[in-house]
Amino acid sequence: MSRRHSLAEELRRANSTVVSGDDFAELALLHAAREEGRSHSRYGSVASENDGSCGDGELLLEAPNDNKKKDRRLSLIGETELLKDELKSTITLAIPIISTYLLELIPGIVTIILVGRADHGSASLTQLYLDAAALANMWVNITALSTGFGILSAMDTLCASAVGAKQYSKMGTFLLTGLCIISAVFGVVSMVVWKTDSALLFLRQPVLPATHAGTFARWMLPGIPFLYAYEIVRKMTQARGQTKPMVAAAIVSNIVNAGAGYYLVNFTEMKWLGAAAARTLGSISLLPTMLIVLYYSEEAEACDISTKEWAKHVLSGMKASSALTWKAIHKFLSLGIPGMAMLMFEWVAFEVVALLCGIIPGDHEAIVAIGSNAIVFNISSLLYMVYLGTSISGNVRLGTALGSGDVERATIASYITIGLGMSLSLFNMAVILSFRQDLCTLFTSDMELIEKSKSLLLVVALYQFPDAVNAVEQGVYQASGRQALGAKLNFIAYYIIGLPLAYLLAIPFGAGVGGLWFGMTIGLCFIASINTFVILRSDWRTLSMDARKRLSISLPRES
Template structure:
């Protein structure tokens, strides 16, 4: 805190014989005579703590004015400042206010005269004509009680304002992230709808190609791109903007290398399906579709880092606009290729490829076209620095999210081995479709939480990261409770959107409670995964996912489904148990985490990698 000026206040009955002490004297206590003391109020800036200032700032004569410089705990509320009067000639009975800096009479300089950057103390100026400047208050009196109440009210208002500010920051990311995911998901839904009108075999082939092969690869690439979310978010918070462009290029290189390594899963799709016992017709058609999905595969490797690069800088609207525009174009182009030009499944898949690349080009032009001047400095060979460390973080991220992405796909696979599997799979597919659409909201919170936590840690604010987590989890849980109630209320009636079969509706009725609690649990678990991404815990969470999902959830589901004869409900219940255990572990890690230490770790990482770029 820096002193700019000192306010001098002369009392009505000055004592010119009062000696000037050699050291700042002790101020009078409550109720004592304030003969040689003037009183002025000032406001200061909080140091982020909730503790009130319990003692006034003591300043003696001018030679002791330095005492104020050591006081750093001013709250943003009125505080008393005692200033000892120097000997002066007598003045009139009216209060004479004089600034030592300007010598202007009849004026009190408040707040800004003492603390740089603080707001004027208007309340003091308004009350000075009506109340004595020094009015003793008995200890525990009405004035003290009112001050205590005002402090509590002020804390409540400040907490509400902080919550509102953090919520605005959160929703500025969540809203566009949800919209983008829905739009990209809508591209595949539109493609599936057009292919479904071509025939059942075509629909089954596209479902296998897009869900099994493309779904697996998308989950892995999505996880690898989350490493960029960690690093770009922390670099942006630390205001090392030039590092973001280098991280983006590094992520492109890593993801394109891994995308090339995963390409054989598309090329050899047909023999793989034949190996696991699928029909030759289905295997041949699915293999053909897989080849046409390769351009989309590489588009994902380019798009996922771009999206995280922009999200970490809070440029979220461009991600939503490009995805929405691509979806609109996709509907028109798919109709033309499939219905007008009669290109069939090839036309539908080619339209999807084109739409994904349209999103990539839109965001790429925005980045390299000059709209990110601080973070994009052009292509650089510095992208190859610390390459191995980046690969390790990206690989851990890929494993972490891929294990999550594949977990509930195992549920569908296991259900296919039950008796009367057709009805069970139909009911489960309806439930998973509903859950998939609702999951776009938690996935939006996953992205937003990762960005907010990484930004705060990069800025060195462990407290800010903790507060962002609290706001994000609370908001997501409230939304989850709304959907939980809606699912329980509508029960199997929500399945009427997909089927009119009484048998399937009855099966959905039995699964609706599990669907409701899955949605409720998913309102917490993805947010905690976002915390892990923002903090760089991907490797640790990958081990947690292996243990809870595949060593607890899947075996428990198998036991409940077959030996205990609970069917699809038992399998699903067991897998919910695995997710619950994982959520509890991540919640424990989050609560017990020393966020100030995490901020130091992030700062050290930024300094190290920034030094390597020089």
């Protein structure tokens, strides 16, 4: 059989069968061979006299409609395979990240438990120390953690793009730039945390709790730079798809925090301040544990080189001549400052909600509102870790695709991230509605608080959907370098719509704490709708060019 007859037969067989992903390369070669070996005609081609086919110039007819169907089928199969691969990768990465964030919630809870269950000699002292510990935690979260973690969100954008583009030495540049910037941030943050008592008194908090909170916060201060350093390294490893080190670090940190806290609170003269010292020790343990596990770990889903080779590339990129220039610092801050604003707008908004609970008319109603709000806020925060982990996973997958110039994968990654967020919110809504009673009894045995919290959880269940969508879409914004847009929309959602509406519903209209949560839900529904519209209309090729421009490399041209 002649070569042309053989090729035609192969193409006819391809048209009549379902093609798997492994056949794509072969079919592409066949198609290229066919195009090269014929003279173009609208309906067919005449074989050359000397191309090895029959010498009488036989006509090889094509079936344009069949070829179009085949092309559509191949395109559909390719998109389906890509969708499956991206969905699997996103979920595989999300599970350990979610686990890590859940583990990182535990130290704050353990701190409160250690203070609350210690023998202070009287109920009044126990309440005083509990209030002081809660105030100190709140102040450190708002001033130190939201600031530092927000600035370092620039690493999410930059590292994922660098991994996608296989520019691993760039991660060393970003590491050195980030360390220098966060050191300067800590210099400011440390002064603010050191003056916690003065700041709380300025905000008209009760004198004794504010004064004791200042002491508690100062014991927590030495652990903050270690948290920052751990956060930087974690963002680098998770960009590679390497999650074992951060899970191990979170587990060890919890063991250190709980063990040291129990000993210091109950068997030393530190008493309740031992809980703060233990929190610092737990924070200090994070980085060395992570580095040790990282040294012995070779697993890295998104990276094609070993950990040791990757580390060499990172170290080679840590040059002051490139990392400490105005251009490098400006690039980092242009992403980090809006990222900080995104985080702070959200965290501060819910502290304002807690404060508004205290001015609900009626002393008893205000006390019940404060207690029930604390219960449902903790439940919602626990569920939020699921959305946050999914957001980070989507951030990594999308950022990697943008950095590699894979526009199609980037588009699919953004859709998968949003779809997972929506699905998880519906699951969590079902959990809340099914186990309202059980969830509330985990926090208190007071029947009035339980009943109030149960009714409040109905609103919190509705809140899950926009909260999840907003969380994962912030991850999409971070991956594509659009933190500034996310910060602006967060400000509008929380401070232009959410909080004013929450106040109106809760106080003038008498809806109480339920009105506060309903107002915040409306605000988040607004931002979720706008974010979804923006993301669905995104030009991913342009965003990929922007990502690669941040790495100073060009996007391959379309063929």
